[in-house]
Amino acid sequence: MTEKTTSDLVLEQLKQGLALPGDLYTSPTLFAEEVSAIFGRQWLYAGHVSEIPHAGDYLTVTSGDESCIVARDADGEIHGLLNVCRHRGARLVDCGTGSTRRFVCPYHQWAYSHDGSLAGAPRMPDSFDKSRWPLKKVHTSVWQGLVFVNFSSEEEVESLPELMADAAELMNPFGVEDARIAHTEVYEVDANWKLVWENAQECYHCNANHPEFIRTFDVREMAQPTAGEAPLWYSEDRRSQSARFPLKPGAVSLTMSGRPASAKPMGEFADGREPYTAAAHLKPGFAFVFSPDYGITFVDTPVSPDRTHVKVQWLVHRDAVEGVDYAVDNLIRVWDQTNRQDWELCRSVQEGVKSHGFEPGPLSLDETSVAGFYYAYARMMSAAGL
Amino acid sequence: MTEKTTSDLVLEQLKQGLALPGDLYTSPTLFAEEVSAIFGRQWLYAGHVSEIPHAGDYLTVTSGDESCIVARDADGEIHGLLNVCRHRGARLVDCGTGSTRRFVCPYHQWAYSHDGSLAGAPRMPDSFDKSRWPLKKVHTSVWQGLVFVNFSSEEEVESLPELMADAAELMNPFGVEDARIAHTEVYEVDANWKLVWENAQECYHCNANHPEFIRTFDVREMAQPTAGEAPLWYSEDRRSQSARFPLKPGAVSLTMSGRPASAKPMGEFADGREPYTAAAHLKPGFAFVFSPDYGITFVDTPVSPDRTHVKVQWLVHRDAVEGVDYAVDNLIRVWDQTNRQDWELCRSVQEGVKSHGFEPGPLSLDETSVAGFYYAYARMMSAAGL
Amino acid sequence: MTEKTTSDLVLEQLKQGLALPGDLYTSPTLFAEEVSAIFGRQWLYAGHVSEIPHAGDYLTVTSGDESCIVARDADGEIHGLLNVCRHRGARLVDCGTGSTRRFVCPYHQWAYSHDGSLAGAPRMPDSFDKSRWPLKKVHTSVWQGLVFVNFSSEEEVESLPELMADAAELMNPFGVEDARIAHTEVYEVDANWKLVWENAQECYHCNANHPEFIRTFDVREMAQPTAGEAPLWYSEDRRSQSARFPLKPGAVSLTMSGRPASAKPMGEFADGREPYTAAAHLKPGFAFVFSPDYGITFVDTPVSPDRTHVKVQWLVHRDAVEGVDYAVDNLIRVWDQTNRQDWELCRSVQEGVKSHGFEPGPLSLDETSVAGFYYAYARMMSAAGL
Secondary structure (H helix, E strand, O other), X not given: OOOOOHHHXXXXXXXXXXXXXXXHHOOHHHHHHHHHHHHOOOOEEEEEHHHOOOOOEEEEEEEOOEEEEEEEOOOOOEEEEEOOOOOOOOOOOOOOEEEOOOXXXXXXXXXXXXXXXXXXXXXOOOOOOHHHOOOOEOEEEEEOOEEEEEOOOOOOOOOHHHHOHHHHHHHHHHOHHHEEEEEEEEEEEOXXXXXXXXXHOOOOOHHHHOOOHHHOEOHHHHHOOOOOOOOEEEOOOOOEEEEEOOEOOOOOOOOOOOOXXXXXXXXXXXXXXXXXXXXXXXXXXXXXXXOOOEEEEEEEEEEEOOEEEEEXXXXXEOOOOEOOOEOXXXXXXXXXXXXXXXXXXXXXXXXXHOOOOOOOOEOOOOOHHHHHHHHHHHHHHHHOOO | OOOOOHHHHHHHHHHOOEOOOHHHHOOXXXXXXXXXXXXXXXXXXXXXXXXXXOOOEEEEEEEOOEEEEEEEOOOOOEEEEEXXXXXOOOOOOOOOEEEOOOEEOOOOOOEEOOOOOEEEOOOOOOOOOHHHOOOOEOEEEEEOOEEEEEOOOOOXXXXXXXXXXXXXXXXXXXXXXXEEEEEEEEEEEOOOHHHHHHHHOOOOOHHHHOOOHHHOEOHHHHHOOOOOOOOEEEOOOOOEEEEEOOEXXXXXXXXXXXXXXXXXXXXXXXXXXXXXXXXXXXXXXXXXXXXXXXXXXXXXXXXXXXXXXXXXXXXXEOOOOEOOOEOHHHHHHHHHHHHHXXXXXXXXXXXXXXXXXXXXXXXXXXXXXXXXXXXHHHHHHHOOOO | OOOOOHHHHHHHHHHOOEOOXXXXXXXXXXXXXXXXXXXOOOOEEEEEHHHOOOOOXXXXXXXXOEEEEEEEOOOOOEEEEEOOOOOOOOOOOOOOEEEOOOEEOOOOOOEEOOOOOEEEOOOOOOOOOHHHOOOOEOEEEEEOOEEEEEOOOOOOOOOHHHHOHHHHHHHHHHOHHHEEEEEEEEEEEOOOHHHHHHXXXXXXXXXXXXXXXXXXXXXXXXXXXXXXXXXXXXXXXXXXEEEXXXXXXXXXXXXXXXXXXXXXOOHHHHHOOOOOOEEEEEOOOEEEEEOOOEEEEEEEEEEEOOEEEEEEEEEEEOOOOEOOOEOHHHHHHHHHHHXXXXXXXXXXXXXXXXXXXXXXXXXXXXXHHHHHHHHHHHHHHHHOOO
16 A cells, blocks of 8 residues: 555545645645755746846846856856855855856855856865866756746756747747846745745635736636637646736736836837737746736745745836836836735635644635646646655 | 553652653643643633624634634624634634624635624535535633633533533632623743643742732742631642632732722622632633632643743723723733743743753642642543543 | 764765765754764863852853853852752753852742752752752863863763863963953854854965954964974864964964054963964864963854854953953954854855755865864764764
């Protein structure tokens, strides 16, 4: 007799149309497994190409105990480097972005090039061979200007563009590679990372909780589309998903007024293309939503079973000027309010599922994408034998 | 060979007249067992009936990971409801008290009546049967105006009035059901919940530590009663205990002056009954002390092996008016000071029992009720096979 | 087949000239073993004799869950007493220093003499035998005015003067027993205690990180001594180590200017002895560095796998007067700055060694004392069978 795996258990719940047992949101053991088996193997969003425009530029991305430098070398090529000195293990750079000629370890001044090769190490024995101690590589991939890393120790990892293939056509008109970051917010959410995902997967809760969001977002159209075409594309394993985001008549952007928050349209919309709003995501940690004038990226990073770090960034056309083309307050208001409302709901569920009396309830007609998340989760866990 | 249970170990210490080993105050494993086996099965004080006088009123009570709503329905009946939505598990209400027509989950607006039945759930499939998804019940019982809950999942639980039978006659004259809450303090104590209990069970420490308390409390009379009658009643298993609280000559209330803190006497004392002060408790978490003019309730909630949450409330006659009949400062001074002095002593013991060199010492003649606590603890653990 | 012990693993790394695996800095299990097997058995620095000059004086020292009172009795003898009442376990005194006629437990007033004997215990049964309940002893030893304690439960422990024998001649001229404490700083370092030690064992990192320190300290001379004599003495097991601390030409003290920070030279330097600076340490927690005019003591106390408490004290001649002979700012500047720079480096390494991709790197020619620390660590662990 073999014990039931987490993925088996999740699939059984799915069959019955039920949410997941409380243990899955509180167990420290499971959490450690998820961090290693999912966040340690999947593509994670690291940043936008506009953060590292020039040779020598770098950005950093952290996930759990891992930290990666994404560096652009003299030839413009991008490298993912583990932010751990090969000598004693010190961090080479602090989190954030920067530009440097070499990565010099603050501890004992071992110096590395942008491709990770060790260029200098003082006071080592004659037998020391620098070529044997380059920084460890982290897989990187760029899709539509979005930089992803993958901490997997496997030689080869999945192709990111293939994973995002379904979303490519929908997102392409937004010219995301020509955007830049206008604002960043980091939220600490008192809930398991899966609850944060589940919350983002349905608008069953929107009408009662998100007054700013529903000024323009058409909840009814999302739930029961009247258009002939399917509103949702997704990969067979539900890791990647994309959709048109229906706005109410007259609205052209997810703002308080429905009017653009930025005066510089992005991509093809500058050329008069019919406006639309679209969203896509790549589990386990990345989502984004774009209107013709601005977009937003979300990165969920699990911190502990009941704590998730969410980094949110607002992007505008790279030529948009603050104070002229957009005001930050107006740009961020709808999503910032919506996010804070959502974190409070997530916290409330985290509290409830801890109860010994909690039993998973039945999903509604408006929670099919929550079921989609469960399925993707089961598949990612199953891939690690869990 | 079977391993020794915690209850066996405690009974052995008792036989030798010794305190308990340090591990019992520091082990996370034991702590989790206690929360489940004791606090998850015993009656816990939830609040006073005056907090929910009208139809639609509710109060909440939390214990560890559990949260319960105590609601009064249209017929005046009181219901205990697990504060966990049957859909996805969100808390229905935040902690505190309130009044509502229905309990509507903030997440997806599932709505419940005061008896817990599910009254509405939008966007569920046609096959969905509301009657199958009421809020889970939590046992409730009211004794002399004090509302208790019991999170046990058993169909039947012990009768609270039977448990409190010994205390009934002693406490009855205070008319506790006609009181109301005048003040609440919540203390975070850096000590194991058992140390908080042990501290409350003896006045061996009072003379040196509680200058305000001993202005009126007669420590010597408590320790070596001169009266003919026994000063102490308790149930065979020592869970429930009650006693007259001897005051020094001339004092009629546990106040700084010995005079009443509230001008409105409670219960039979309004009719001229001879004043006395009395205390009772119900392990594992509840104690109260009443003088003719005011009373105080204590609720101990374990938070972690070295942290206990103590909620203390001061009660006066429901017709007493603040600023006219009593001043809060004067009402709470003796017990608030005494509590703070006690928490510091408890913290000091928690520090000491962590030492590898700690060995339980011998109990004094004035610590027989500490032994009584050990016995009740052993019995409660033993009931769960621990 | 027996599993590899931690000490075996460390010795294997040493053979290859490599640093230690990341697990050794993050494992809670190993941390608990270290606290018990190393800090629970070795000599730990408690304080300076000048803190307890008179009969009745005491100081306290804590290490993990242990707290010890070092008390001077009426005959001037020094006693180490476990700071845990034999009755219920309360702390007898809070941390710090003081003077008292008796140690009276704040809880129930059990009273102890300075040699730990129980002098009074109220309300105990007639059968109670006070002589059976003295405070537990903690081993103490004084070396050159420095008081050490040892929490080992063994009847006999190693001789401290023998352990420090190699350092005696070098340190003797400083007359440390005639010093007094001029200033204390307590630092919380976000790193494992071993990283704090490793950092203190090499100056490979000094030039780039310690601008104040290298104003006078001669890094090159330390690394590649030109003098004929060996600059370093150490015990066979590397627990105890001492060395001259080479200063740059013209400097006579580790200060910003190289001039003395205190106008009252210590020990034989008051009689015109040729100035020099020297350092010594006793693992696992103590180090000190003396210039002719002032000295500094370090005590490392492990708090958790990634947290270490470092107490640093500056000593001057007991007759030196603040504001006349020295200014505190000037006295502490070099080491306080150097410490803060070091803690940041330690934190950075702690971050890095958590990575799954971290592999221990090769030690440089300037890290031989780091290897010495690894060796002493392996020996101390091995002594406990770990």
